[in-house]
Amino acid sequence: MKGAKALYQLLKGYGVKYLFGMDSPESLYKELNRDDIRPITVHDERTAAHMADGYARVTYRPGICTAIHGPGVTNLITGLAEAYVSCIPVIGLVSAVDLELVGKHAIQELDQVSLLKPVTKWVTRVETPDQVPEMLRKAFRIATTGKPGPVVLNLTYNALKNEIEKKTSVNLKAELEFGSVPAIRIAAExxxxxxxxxxxxxxxxxxxxxxxxxxxxxxxxxxxxxxxxxxxxxxxxxxxxxxxxxxxxxxxxxxxxxxxxxxxxxxxxxxxxxxxxxxxxxxxxxxxxxxxxxxxxxxxxxxxxxxxxxxxxxxxxxxxxxxxxxxxxxxxxxxxxxxxxxxxxxxxxxxxxxIAQLTQEWREFIASESNSTTTPINPQRLMKELQTFIDSDTIVVTDASYSSLWVLSHIEFANPGRRFIGPRGLGIIGPGLPLALGAKLAAPTKPVICITGDGGFGYSYSDLETAARYEIPVTVIVLNNRMLGFQKHYERTFYEKAVECDFLDINFGQLAETLKCSGQRIKTPDEITPALKAAMKNNRPSVIDVIIDPDVPGPISYFDSMREDKTK
Known part of the structure; x- marks a missing residue:
């Protein structure tokens, strides 16, 4: 049995349903039976890592991402870093140059172990096919025990394409107790x-x-x-x-x-x-x-x-x-x-x-902006309208920056559990869409709403095509203020002026249509509810491009001075 075959069989034994990546390591993908493990091919390995992360957050099982060695691995790093800081079990299976080629400037050769150490719980090279089963079992054990986190196996070409040399039968038993988190629960003294x-x-x-x-x-x-x-x-x-x-x-x-x-x-x-x-x-x-x-x-x-x-x-x-x-x-x-x-x-x-008094005072304070009829749209009005679409099953996924902060502050979930998913470990903009795609694959019957800014969406909108190709019906709301909102307000607050934070006016609704998704743009508060109803009923990946007020800062304490200046 070849190392790649053993790897595939063991992944199947752990109940893995998806591989998020770009069709590499090729020896592994060659072995796949799509009825058992579905490859999800994306446009960027960052997306693969974030999709694996989103999938893991919903299922409490390790999400699996893949990449080719060299630049594919460097692209994974941001997604692995978020999983590391947020303690999410993600397993990376990446190709690596064979040992005899190390140090010879082989194509796309990098010291991947050193690159990945700061953003993983554990990373290693797998040199021979005999090592493959035990290293994968170890990966699951480490990813799911103690403080969960990402691990990466750097699988050499020899390890995957060569035959396992053991005379006895190959141990392909999956340790199912390490197939989800927390794998081992420790009682207190x-x-x-x-x-x-x-x-x-x-x-x-x-x-x-x-x-x-x-x-x-x-x-x-x-x-x-x-x-x-x-x-x-x-x-x-x-x-x-x-x-x-x-x-x-x-x-x-x-x-x-x-x-x-x-x-x-x-x-x-x-x-x-x-x-x-x-x-x-x-x-x-x-x-x-x-x-x-x-x-x-x-x-x-x-x-x-x-x-x-x-x-x-x-x-x-x-x-x-x-x-x-x-x-x-x-x-x-x-x-x-x-x-x-x-x-x-x-x-x-x-x-x-x-608590009741302070909460009521806060609600009364934000009431005027939550009911605002002004244009561009006040983001607090958008949150109020969105709240009516949040039911006991809804999962709300965000980018970092303002999109996450409005949700964290204003959106109320009436049931406990992981209803909010956001890259708040490292605070990255860009993962919103891929996190949402991973979450929806993990929970296909639950509504998944992604909220992102136009700056964050710029990192990942190409994977709207991925959503269309795999028919993943998420609803994406783009808070479009035509700038890096947090950054611009931060520079104004602490450096007296913003330097270069503005973007051209991009219609993300039209862009969604080009990428084979449903898309619309809204400019007035009265359009919010009809747009949400249409998007969430059409069973397609949908984008709602919302033109929001660029002068409304997020609910951050050190931006209150901006609000005070605006009211003078």
């Missing part, structure tokens, strides 16, 4: 759970900050039960959106710099977290944006941190109690011991009333 319960029960104003680890562990049921048991507010990080329904009476929104401007719901989250005397971090990396430059929560707060990765505990905050464990298991343990010590569930408190 009982003594530490007991101490955490004591701290939370004695606290005057406790709160939870739920990160992406809660979503990855699918721990939202346990989180909500804990919060309700002791009437504890829940804020989320950007990647933690969905850990609690946005409509829950204890939900305070997505905290941090990017959602806490005067138009952002995150100001509610920031206020509640800032005043808390005990803060429970769960599955969060306590990064700069989510903690507003590490000022929220206060460093005077008592910090409890639960995380699967011990390196995250105490990284940025002095931690009173660190707990290394799977979020779902640890929360279940915590709920059990608190219920033993608490005679009955705490009723709604003055803090729940404060």
């Amino acid at each position: 009982p003594d530490r759970i007991s101490k955490a319960a004591n701290l939370l029960l004695k606290a005057q104003k406790p709160c939870v900050v739920a990160g992406g680890g809660v979503i990855q562990s699918q721990a939202w049921t346990e989180l909500i039960e804990l919060a309700e048991t002791i009437a504890m507010p829940v804020a989320t990080t950007m990647l933690g959106k969905g850990a609690i329904p946005d409509t829950h009476y204890l939900a305070v929104g997505v905290m941090g710099t990017y959602t806490s401007g005067t138009t952002g719901r995150g100001q509610v989250a920031n206020k509640i977290v800032a005043e808390s005397d005990v803060v429970l971090f769960i599955g969060t990396q306590t990064d700069q944006v989510d903690t507003t430059n590490w000022t929220i929560p206060s460093h005077d707060s008592t910090i409890i941190h639960i995380d699967i990765d011990p390196e995250e505990i105490g990284r940025n905050y002095t931690t009173t109690l660190g707990i290394v464990a799977d979020a779902k298991i640890a929360l279940a343990q915590l709920v059990a011991i608190i219920k033993e010590r608490l005679p009955k569930q705490r009723k709604k408190t003055t803090r729940t009333k404060k």
Whole structure:
């Protein structure tokens, strides 16, 4: 049996359904039976990595991307980097020059292992066909255990085209327990759970900050039960959106710099977290944006941190109690011991009333812009109209920048889970469309809406043709302000003027039609709802090009000065 055949058979054993790439490594693609594993050929390997990422976020199974050696691998790097920072299990299968050619300037030769090390959990070369099965099993094990993340196998041509030399039968058994995340759940030390319960029960104003680890562990049921048991507010990080329904009476929104401007719901989250005397971090990396430059929560707060990765505990905050464990298991343990010590569930408190009051004040503040009839269209009006199309199954995918921030702040999901997908780990613009395509292939019966800016869409719109070719019916909304909006507003705020951020007027609706998709452009608020209805009913990949007001900044705290200047 050749190495490529063994690779294909083992991938099939793991239940892999798609390979995202550009038909390389060729020896592997030659072995494919499309009824078992469908190759999805894209226009850029970045798209392949992002599609694998989107697929993995929805299925909780590793997404598989492929690439040719050299430039194909360099194109994968951005997508792998996002998966790495966001802790998403992606497996890259890439070709590599044979060992005897290394150092001879062979065609497209690069030191791919060194290139990929900073953006992967593990990367290695596979030199012989005998190594193929065990290296793939190892890849799945590493991708799905501990803190999940991307791994890459650099498969030499010899490893794939040559015969396996083992005399005995080839072991092609897939280790199915490592076929999804989290593959192994680690319980917390009982003594530490007991101490955490004591701290939370004695606290005057406790709160939870739920990160992406809660979503990855699918721990939202346990989180909500804990919060309700002791009437504890829940804020989320950007990647933690969905850990609690946005409509829950204890939900305070997505905290941090990017959602806490005067138009952002995150100001509610920031206020509640800032005043808390005990803060429970769960599955969060306590990064700069989510903690507003590490000022929220206060460093005077008592910090409890639960995380699967011990390196995250105490990284940025002095931690009173660190707990290394799977979020779902640890929360279940915590709920059990608190219920033993608490005679009955705490009723709604003055803090729940404060949450309701602050949230209502925010809604009233944004009402004028959410109901705006001005043209160009105010993005907050677009969010209000879009909200009526969000049901219990809808998945909303965004780019980074403003498209993600309006969704994080304004769009409410009434059910918990991974309903929001965005490249908020690394903060990349461009992945919106491919993430959405991967998500839709993972959940073909669920509505998938992609929201991107015209700047971000410029990275990936060529793969509208991919969506048309494979009949992937996503709805894409382009926030078209004919510029790099975030960048222009950032330069104006911090450097007094913007230098070169404007684009020509491109009709992305017409472009979509050229690329065999449905497309339309809208310029007035009254057109939003009819356009959304048409796009979501036609069962085709569709683009709605929305002309939005270029002078409306996103809900970012440090852009409030722009809003103040505009009202003077």
